[in-house]
Amino acid sequence: MKKILQIFILLIASIGFAQQDVTFDKANKLYNQDKYQEAIDAYKSILDAGQESASLYYNLGNANYKLSNIGPSIYYYEKALELSPGDEDVKNNLAFAQNATIDAIDVIPEGFISRTINGFTNMLSFDGWAWISVICMLLFVILFILYYTAQISSRKRLFFISSWLILAVGLMGIVFGFRQYDLIQNNQYAIIFAQETIIKSEPNLRSEEVFELHEGTKVQVTETVNDWKKIKLADGKIGWIPAADLKEL
Known part of the structure; x- marks a missing residue:
């Protein structure tokens, strides 16, 4: 049954x-x-x-x-x-x-090392890095077995070096995979859907207007209070926006 x-x-x-x-x-x-x-x-x-x-x-x-x-x-x-x-x-x-967006936001430049690491991290999704890690670990085991069973010294040396290189790639996959996962979990982004919205200094309509944004701008959401979202721009500016004016990714 x-x-x-x-x-x-x-x-x-x-x-x-x-x-x-x-x-x-x-x-x-x-x-x-x-x-x-x-x-x-x-x-x-x-x-x-x-x-x-x-x-x-x-x-x-x-x-x-x-x-x-x-x-x-x-x-x-x-x-x-x-x-x-x-x-x-x-x-x-x-x-x-x-x-085609209206807002021109200056991005705080990254250092060379940070830019390089982020570039590698974003080459694949979390699942992609996970698959690379699994495949590399399997290859490492196979190559290590071949190393132990090989009779010719040149082949033993080849299998030994190859196995550790594959292991290194697999460990890098784990590192980049978890970094990708961490970036997704700890960096919540959203896109402005309102044609024009006023960003406030506090989560209420009576607070001071600090700047305005337009449709299509990408922002980072750092906090939620009732129907308001606290956002941060790529240039470091922060403020509060009505939740209805954006859509979280």
Whole structure:
């Protein structure tokens, strides 16, 4: 009975995935016919069903960009990058969308070492680094066994050196994977969706206005109080914004 139930669940899941594939193809056709809003609605129906992918977010970003929805387009490109950090198409389209934003925010420059480490960290997602670590550990075990069983000294030396190099790569994968995970957990970002919003010094409407932001600007969310979010910009400015004016990634 338990086995029949498992087969039934798998069958239902496969039908659901097939239906989402049909919807995705339909949305792509609508996009190619310049029916961008209808395409967006179709893509979102897939998200509402609990499915997500880098290509789905990428296509949503493209459709919103075509309608000049700068905030949503940047949001979905950023979501696509979370799932596929090394995708050059997503990076290029995100750059185009960011060029359409109003706010020009100076980014505090990173040092060479920090920039290099962050560059390596963002080459892959957390899952990608995890897979590299697992594969390297398996290869390390295989090469070490070959080292012990090899009879020829040159082969023993080759297997020994190769095994430790593979182990080093695997350990680096673990380090970069956990760093990627830590960056995601401890750095909550959001995209401004309001066309224009006033940033306050405190989480209430009576507080002082410190600056204003516009649609599409990326901010870091550091605190939440009721319906207000405390944000920090890349240039170090901080303030409070109504939660309804942004969407967290």
